[in-house]
Amino acid sequence: MNGTRNVNFDVYLDDFSNLFKNFKKLYFVNQSTTITLIMDDGSHKYLNVKTIPAGHCLGSVMFLFEINNQTILYTGDFRMNPENISAFGQLHKDNMPIKINTIYLDTTFQNESFDNFPRRKDSIRMLVNHIKQWVDGEPTNRIALHTSARYGYEFVFNEIYNILNMKTYVSDDKWALYSKLPSVKGITNHSEDTMIHLCEKRKWREFDHSKCLPEHRANQKYLNVIFSAMRHRSMDSENSPLDSRDGVIYVCFATHCSREELNFFVSYFTPDKVVGFRDQFIPKAGTKRCHVFEPTRTVKIRKFNNNNASNKIDPSIVNDLF
The missing domain is CATH 3.60.15 (Metallo-beta-lactamase; Chain A)
Known part of the structure; x- marks a missing residue:
């Protein structure tokens, strides 16, 4: 932009x-x-x-x-x-x-x-079940969404909101755009209103979200969700679009x-x-x-x-x- x-x-x-x-x-x-x-x-x-x-x-x-x-x-x-x-x-x-x-x-x-990719809708609906289990677990549990591109995940925010009635916190620069798009209903610029945020750090493995959130607290425990297509090679209908390990969920989400x-x-x-x-x-x-x-x-x-x-x-x- x-x-x-x-x-x-x-x-x-x-x-x-x-x-x-x-x-x-x-x-x-x-x-x-x-x-x-x-x-x-x-x-x-x-x-x-x-x-x-x-x-x-x-x-x-x-x-x-x-x-x-x-x-x-x-x-x-x-x-x-x-x-x-x-x-x-x-x-x-x-x-x-x-x-x-x-x-x-x-x-x-x-x-x-990359012969096959799951539908994005199927990937997100499966992901939502994991998100719900995590946020229902402990009061300090939080979700960090990591994307491979700056835009293209509006459907993700909306689906999470439609199913869980929980919006995703986005930074001021994202809010400046999304707040003008009435179809993107699943986002907020108030971090205290939600347990999910869009992390814009490229080095997500640092697990430090203090710069992402104005309301960040040291005792918060994060489930990191990584959206990618490149990682998910040789998929077929028998493969799950989600790969979960060590507090991280890798989601097959292809925009091509x-x-x-x-x-x-x-x-x-x-x-x-x-x-x-x-x-x-x-x-x-x-x-x-x-x-x-x-x-x-x-x-x-x-x-x-x-x-x-x-x-x-x-x-x-x-x-x-x-």
Whole structure:
């Protein structure tokens, strides 16, 4: 978020127009925008841009570009569940996947060591049981959440709050942002109101939370919760998304697609070309191309009731991404 104080460029946001007052122009997720391009010879071309929720973090989007009968999808960092892909109207027409000529694909976890990731929702709901047991144990027990990125864990805070009715304390700089986002209900800036805090120290093994909390006391005992995807290699459906040892719980929490999810995404849309970033996309051996009625795994087909459905996304679908 550096450099956002004085801005004069266009920004795409979710429905939080009160977040930044100084942007030149705001565009909202799920809307289409047509941009006029002036060529060197003075002629005009028209670029249509659509923003689609990417499931990476709150407000993240994919960009769908349409120009000269060519369609290009830039995923950016994204996490898409195969079970929900058919619900995205902007990526479908007449209940079929749209034709995409080129996909620029986030290949962060295409290594075969990351073939599968659990749904984030499943990981957090299992974690909540451990949190409840810990905070119910002793009056001095506390929870410290450690994340591998500055943002992208808003769903974690909300799920803990929804299930345990307990908010997560965040520092002033995080509060300055989150307090402007009405969808992030699971956070507070009053440490005395909760037993959970977001620890921003990179060296969590120091077990010293005195700098994290204004109300820290020496007799408090912490359960440290570490969110990571890189640590959880070679997972399958039989593996637990949680690894607990010595007062630490390691949680598999991936904000990028697994290898299997990437292969499904590409085979679902069958683009003419795939450009991977940061690494070249390498299809999984044996992957077959499929369309909406012949998926490689079970997909719930969503049918759209009107001609405008391709421009709309049910807000509940965004939550289902997690």
